[in-house]
Amino acid sequence: MMSIGELLRWILSTPVQFINGQQFYTRSYKVLRHGSANMDVLIALGTNAAYFYSFYSVLRAAISHDFKSMDFFETRSMLISFILLGKYWEELAKRKTSEAIAKAYELGTRNSTKIASDGIVTWGQSHVNESTITREARPVAKKKGDAVIGGTSNENGVLHVQATRVGSESALSQIVRLVVSAQVAKAPVQKFADPISKYFVPLVITLSLSTWLTWYMAGKLSWYPKSWIPSSMDSFLFSLEYLLSSYTCKKLY
Known part of the structure; x- marks a missing residue:
């Protein structure tokens, strides 16, 4: 039968x-x-x-x-497959997060000759590309008294910046720390x-x-x-x- x-x-x-x-x-x-x-x-x-x-x-x-x-062979197989698929997506998300962290560190190092740290503009006027941090596509105008973020790119002009937060206190480092914390928590x-x-x-x-x-x-x-x-x-x-x-x-x- x-x-x-x-x-x-x-x-x-x-x-x-x-x-x-x-x-x-x-x-x-x-x-x-x-x-x-x-x-x-x-x-x-x-x-x-x-x-x-x-x-x-x-x-x-x-x-x-x-x-x-x-x-019920097919039911049991589908259950295992769905669970493994969910775990695969979870691992994929963690892998992408790790890659984003690595890129963020690389970004801070590569752009250190531009805007090296968080600070306040003390003199000058320019446009700064903050897309690496805020994902804002258009450069943001900066003038005296405006805040700038370390790791972002100066598009044109000259800015004199007084550093306010460096190293682990910078916005980029805090973002990386939050992402790592969220990943393992x-x-x-x-x-x-x-x-x-x-x-x-x-x-x-x-x-x-x-x-x-x-x-x-x-x-x-x-x-x-x-x-x-x-x-x-x-x-x-x-x-x-x-x-x-x-x-x-x-x-x-």
Whole structure:
């Protein structure tokens, strides 16, 4: 009773589960060794539960003449793919930020022979290109008493500038410092979620197993009609589906 489509989904989803998803196993193992748990543990457990549920269903169909399987290979593969895609975008954003920081440092060094530091114009008049700092496309007119930013370019004229902030106090250095700080800092919601996940993950697992056990025992004790069980399932798969549904809902929440 196993179809070609089920066989292909099984073959194609297996590398996604155990090669692409290997990082979730590695991180889960590390946190579990320290007696803790995080969302990587939930992902590893959830995707493996769906994979081996589908594996059991398809394998049983392969050796049966009347059992029709129901698999979730593509759902589990899409979940792993979406999570990895999100992590890829996150790493890409961090890489671009790092490149921007490097360019900012390079900018300050390259333009140091022009406007070397933040300061106040004491004499002269000119136009200054501040696009490297403010992204303003048009040069800004500067005259006596106006502030200038280190790392920007003097377009024309002559300016005498009295330095007010140099080194780590300059606007360019502060921007770089803020970007670095934002890159490594955790978001407030993440700081809130991390300690909760230590208790949330075991709770999800416990409730999901309780859901499965309740439905499994109810089936064995005939507490619900046999007609509730689809033709593509037996009582074990029927109760296991409730475990997966309960687990997935709690994980998404």
